[in-house]
Amino acid sequence: MNTTDQLRELLMPVLGITSIDEIKPESALVRDLGAESIDFVEILYLIETEMGVKIKIQEIAMTEYSSDGNNLQDGKITNEIAERLNKDFNTDRFTEGTTVKELFESFTVKDLATIIDKKRDS
């Protein structure tokens, strides 16, 4: 089973979702699946105990990309950061002008799987 499918199974009870089909790889944890900050404690704990990978909440909030003041213009990410995000997460959905809040809210199941796979490989 690949990491994304493992995650979809793991997220079902945490988010109170009964059908795995409702959790798609491209579903955003906060915006689509209704995850709240308190759920992330459980999600991170389950990933650590069941998948053996330690992830920090900051990684899900993507502060690495937004914490440096130079990466932001009026609280929005620059084109350079959007390109880096698209490359790192193998997508094209990030664009210049996305706010830090939107980054967190649009974080998908697949993005989380990407972080887990990267950590496993390193």
Add this chain to the structure above:
Amino acid sequence: MRFILVDRIDELKIGSWAKGVKCISQTNEIFEQHFPGYPLMPGSLIMEGLAQLSGVLFEYSLMQLGHTHKRPVLTLVNKMKFRRFATPGDKLDYDCRVKLFYPDEYAVATVTAKCDGKLYAEGELLFGFADILDEKLLKLSVEAIESFLKNTKIIASDESNL
């Protein structure tokens, strides 16, 4: 009012463990209803006592680590089991051991309640850390911790445990 469900915290090792006691008394009003003529301490209240012990351990440990504006919030109860009935006259020994402790994120404690060496309850409790934004609340929080730890032997942490 606040329901304090641990009578005394005997020992606390910063970032590692805490031991406390809960004495169950027949005069507790809860036994009027739970149950008439057959007093049983509700398992949920034993669990709350264990959560309070763990909460004090984590909050005090956070303070000692310099995180003064954080409060542990119970977020998940895992694998909680109640093995025996606790009844008036029982002195429950509460034990909390830190399983995971990430001061910036969350913590997990393994807890047990025993009476005369026999296991009454056991489980795993997860805590998130909420920010205390109000100075007045922070003062209340510090006072509560001080009152909990008035008669407690505090043991310094081994750096390697954190």
